[in-house]
Amino acid sequence: WSWVALRENTVIARAAWWGAPADTEPVVLNWFDFAEGEAEAGAELLRRAPFDKEYELIAPAGWRDDPAVRAAVEERAAAATAAGMKPLVERYRYRWTPDCPLPERTGRLTYRPEPDDAVILDVLRRVHSATLDVHARKAIEGPGGLEAAAQEEL
Secondary structure, three states: OEEEEEEOOEEEEEEEEEOOOOOOOOOEEEEEEEOOOOHHHHHHHHHHOOOOOOEOOOOOOOHHHOHHHHHHHHHHHHHHHHOOOOOOOOOOOOOOOOOOOOOOOOOOOOOOOOOOHHHHHHHHHHHHHOOOOHHHHHHHHOOOHHHHHHHHHO
16 A cells, blocks of 8 residues: 655656455555655545544654754654644654563562453453553543453454
């Protein structure tokens, strides 16, 4: 699911949506960019696309501190907003690296496999019942409520 905007055979904006191999439609817009000065063309590309999906703009840690990165993120977000999209959530991505080892286990938690999906589903119901996660809350407010949201995570 990739779209491009052309001007005189030159690509001026690109958008790509992601979906799993078995999906019949995309799940999320995960690539969107445009040539310098072509923000409106990028917005128009999104307006004309037949997909109404969330835009997952992945920015590096500290993106606000680098003027060039900040400008690029804000320009893409503004073009997406001009196309009718609304900001939903900003998430932090944590990544383990070998130079930051895992702490010693204190024994407070016990990790073990749980073969019974019903047990896991019960945990997900309890977690979702008090969650602040925007995506989970949207799922809970949708058809099927808490049960559907928990099943979605299973």
